[in-house]
Amino acid sequence: MDYRDTPEEAEFRATLREWLSATIPAGWDKIEDELEAVRLRKDWHRTLYRAGYVGMSWPVEYGGRGLSPVYDAILNEESGNLGAPPLPSVGYIGRAIFMYASEEQKRRFLPPLLSGEASWCQGFSEPEAGSDLASLRTAARLDGDHYVVNGQKMWTSGGQYADWCLLLARTDPDVPKHKGISAFLVSMTEPGVTVRPIVIASGEAETAEVFWDDVRIPVEQRLGAPGEGWRIAMTTVAYERGPADIGFIANYRRTLRKVEGLAAERGLLEKEEVRKALARAYVRGEVLRLNCMEQLSMRVSGRAPGPEGSIAKLLWADAEQSLQHLAMDILGADEMTGVAAGWLSSYFTSRPVSVYGGSAQIQKNIIARMLDMPR
């Protein structure tokens, strides 16, 4: 057991910190124009790629460096610590492609994904299929050498800016619901694809809904075998968590420092209950960090991500939401009168943390299953 960096990890971290300090674009987080912000994130992806920081844990033959996921975790952590723009989330789409794609698909899709030339979104949820994803109804009907897709997807984060989509659609309505789903790699520029941004409660267009009307997809863009979509989706979801969690934790720690600053500015640091609540928030962050380090260690030692990720997801949602409650208690009316700009938006942004990637209730169901409780 050792929570410290190995000498190699420490060296990597030091070089990375130096590079980030010199490279993070000044004032990037002050950009108000949404399109400009998106452009900045794409540029950041390419900058990271050129410096060798994208897909580090991917196999060498697919453009990665074959390093342990610990290096991805360090990248996430230091990006959070130093306040860098968000990292491109190539991990889970990449994982789905190099686990299930044909050699030709890999050669076609992986390099631009890695380099940032093509950005991806995930077409999974639907209006009638959220937590119960397997009951999705978007249909892909085979017509010669094409599939014809019709349906509606929801919560397609980044859908309005993505070039490609990992799409789940039902190819066989006559088999049990988990078995009739297939996965597709689809260009978002195909005729019949319409994207409408969804503005969440914070006021920001964080996600999108996507309409699919007679969209034609060549058969060779199906990922995996027909009916294999559910398995691909579950793999993808499992790999959505992991090293990136460490980055969320770095952000959490930065936010906690800000909340401590708010309490200090308002002369509340002498109040016992405020001190205790801030210390409690610190403990929540630490517990989450340490739990994630254990999960990451299990992954490093060769175990595929399992339902243990549900524990971290629940702890994370609780920590994030409790911290926003604490900020609200400290700010009082200032959060409601707009004096403390941005905090109300942060509060609403913390609410879906217990919904997306599987709601808190679904995570508890998964844990009950892991405990082998009766169905």
Place this chain on the structure above:
Amino acid sequence: MLALLSDEQQMLKEVAAQIAGSAGPSNPSDLNTVDRAAAWRSLAQAGLLALRTRDDDGRPVGSGVEVAVVAEALGAGLVPVPYLGSAVLATELLALAGAHDEAEALSEGDARTTVLLDRHLSALAVLPGEQVYAWDADGAADALALTAGPDGHQVVRVSLDTGFVPATGADLTRTLLRSDGPIDEARLTPVGRPLSAEALLRWEALALTVISADIVGVMRAAVARAVAYTKERVQYGVLIGSFQAVQHLCAEAYVQAEASASATNYAAWAVDELDVAEALMAARTAKTQAALVAREVTETVMQVFGGIGQTYEHIAHVHTRRALTDRQVLGDEGVQLPRIADVRLTGE
């Protein structure tokens, strides 16, 4: 970075679990018949009482991780032996004071010594003082406390033969004695050299960590028992574990216990690997987390057991009692959080 037990530590875990398994109660009445002496002998023979004695280079024979592994296993088994009191808290105090012969004497398993705590159970007693408690005192002839002196704190030994009466402690698996009046100075025998402030903080880091490990063991075992029960108990013609309300109760308790384990594992590693301020911060974090959830988790377990879980003859409340007492020992979250805040907010 690799935040997992090594193969040797994994083996130690199995050895400790084996000893704990044969020495723990399945229901409260077993506490009258469990062979405590045999369990203690097994721990001594496996070398587990010697982990905090020092080797020839002055280093602990076993790291904080190893002691925590044993503490967790004994907590999980609700084993009624004074491992924490004698083999960890007293032994470490003696070793830090340079009283190595006395520390080694404890490791052989014949003599036992524990520690005196203040009347809130929240700190090592500083004598002469008000009322004190000898905690985890099963079979202990004497107990260690501190006196304040010009060169720092001095470890002192107090005989438990006179001046102490049995207290009706909540924890049925540990012996608690209460001083029947102020302890006068004539009864104190100094042991070893005065402790530096740093040594005392090191001791506190280890002590908080192993108590947290005991709580983690208690919680994990209690949750496992409750989950097993949901797979046997039938109501409305189905197993109660098939109800989502029951599943979510168990899942929440499980998450809290696992979260405590993550914090405790780190604190256990930190004891011997990080500087004292960081080690203590990690220990306070672990103790806060464990103390915060110990009550709810063991209450949830009693709830899952339903009516039978509320009875004296059922094992459920034995978990609760041990966890609630551990929660107080060396300070619950109400004690730890202000100290964490001092470090975070004022850098003290």
